[in-house]
Amino acid sequence: MTGGEIKKLAEGRLIAAARAGDMRAFSELVRRYEQTVYRYAFKLCRDREKAEETFQDTFINVFRKLGSFDGRSRFSTWLYAIVTNNCLMRHRRRKIREIEESLEALESPETSADGKFTHEIARWDETPADLVLDKELRAEIEKAIGKLPPEYRIVFTLRDMEGKSTEETAKIVRISKEAAKSRLRRARAFLRDQLTPYMARPVRRNGR
Amino acid sequence: MKCADVYLHICDNLDQKLGTRRCREIRLHLRVCRDCRAYLASLKRTVSLYRSVPSPRLPQAAHDRMIRALNAHGCFPLPENRPRKRPVRRRK
Numbered sequence: 001m002t003g004g005e006i007k008k009l010a011e012g013r014l015i016a017a018a019r020a021g022d023m024r025a026f027s028e029l030v031r032r033y034e035q036t037v038y039r040y041a042f043k044l045c046r047d048r049e050k051a052e053e054t055f056q057d058t059f060i061n062v063f064r065k066l067g068s069f070d071g072r073s074r075f076s077t078w079l080y081a082i083v084t085n086n087c088l089m090r091h092r093r094r095k096i097r098e099i100e101e102s103l104e105a106l107e108s109p110e111t112s113a114d115g116k117f118t119h120e121i122a123r124w125d126e127t128p129a130d131l132v133l134d135k136e137l138r139a140e141i142e143k144a145i146g147k148l149p150p151e152y153r154i155v156f157t158l159r160d161m162e163g164k165s166t167e168e169t170a171k172i173v174r175i176s177k178e179a180a181k182s183r184l185r186r187a188r189a190f191l192r193d194q195l196t197p198y199m200a201r202p203v204r205r206n207g208r
Numbered sequence: 209m210k211c212a213d214v215y216l217h218i219c220d221n222l223d224q225k226l227g228t229r230r231c232r233e234i235r236l237h238l239r240v241c242r243d244c245r246a247y248l249a250s251l252k253r254t255v256s257l258y259r260s261v262p263s264p265r266l267p268q269a270a271h272d273r274m275i276r277a278l279n280a281h282g283c284f285p286l287p288e289n290r291p292r293k294r295p296v297r298r299r300k
Contacts (some may be wrong), residue, residue: 023283038266052270056277063283124250139256141261160255185216192254199253 013074018065026066030059033076037083043157044087046146057086073171080164080172084154124199137198144194148187155180156187209233214244218251 001009001017006028009017014032017025037058042051061082069078145153151173158169161178170180214237217230238245 024237027281030274030278032260034271035266038270042263048264052273055266055270056274059274060281063278063281111235123246124253136258138261141257145258156258161259187249188254192250195254195257196250199250 011075012071012199015066015069018068019134026063029062033079034059036076037079040080040083040157040162041087043161044084044150044154046142050090054086054090055081058083061086074168076170077171080158080162081174084158084172087154110153139196140195144191147194148190152183152187152190155183156191158162159184160188209237211237211241211244214238214241215247220249239250 001022001024006014006017006022006024009025009028011032014028015036016026018029038051038055041054041058042048045051045054058079059124061077065082069075145156148156154156154173155169158164158172159166164172166177166184169184170177173180177184214234217234238248
């Protein structure tokens with residue numbers, strides 16, 4: 001097969017060729033997925049150096065384990081699972097207990113006997129929709145997602161940034177669909193709460 | 209449906225208009241509850257803000273280092289995957 005033919009190969013045939021030891025096919029797999037892997041790793045790590053290490057480890061793992069990929073899941077699901085796992089391995093030693101406890105509280109906000117919220121819901125709807133993502137807001141966003149424990153950041157990134165379904169997210173992270181939903185709910189609520197002091201303040205138009 | 213139930217289930221329906229009974233109940237509740245509407249609007253805004261943060265492209269140097277690492281693990285270096293040499297700049 002020529003290089004041009006390999007570039008046109010459908011994914012299934014490309015993977016089969018790479019598994020059979022065709023290095024050109026493996027090279028093409030790397031080419032097709034390297035941007036996706038790097039960007040996803042960056043979204044999880046929030047750091048270029050860690051993202052690069054995760055990216056590198058991921059393709060070494062793919063090279064070593066491609067023979068064990070059985071095709072029962074989509075290749076991208078398998079790949080995302082490897083990146084996720086590499087990211088988690090890097091974070092495992094970090095102490096995340098304190099933040100996790102504060103996320104537990106987000107599962108059950110205080111409500112009165114009639115089921116209504118007892119605390120006031122901050123209004124964001126007065127914030128202009130064309131609010132520019134200026135330096136200050138971007139720093140707030142980075143700070144908030146940096147505080148989110150990796151287990152939650154992974155689910156939020158997969159569902160809300162990578163556009164994966166609940167089912168695929170659960171497969172990638174190897175958790176139940178209910179656990180994926182619960183982590184997403186807590187992650188969104190946590191990020192919203194973190195941004196509320198910034199977003200619920202008097203209107204700022206075009207970052208001014 | 210109460211605010212607490214909406215809080216628990218709203219996430220599943222953030223971007224979808226599903227016809228399930230629960231979704232219909234959530235929509236009915238949202239019509240009459242200002243707090244839940246505000247909460248949903250702010251959650252949607254949170255997600256759109258995070259989506260709008262750009263993520264960097266893979267730097268060429270990082271690609272080159274990954275290829276070198278693969279080669280070190282026995283992946284045969286292919287011509288198109290060999291790290292590119294930086295062009296030598298001549299002194300004027």
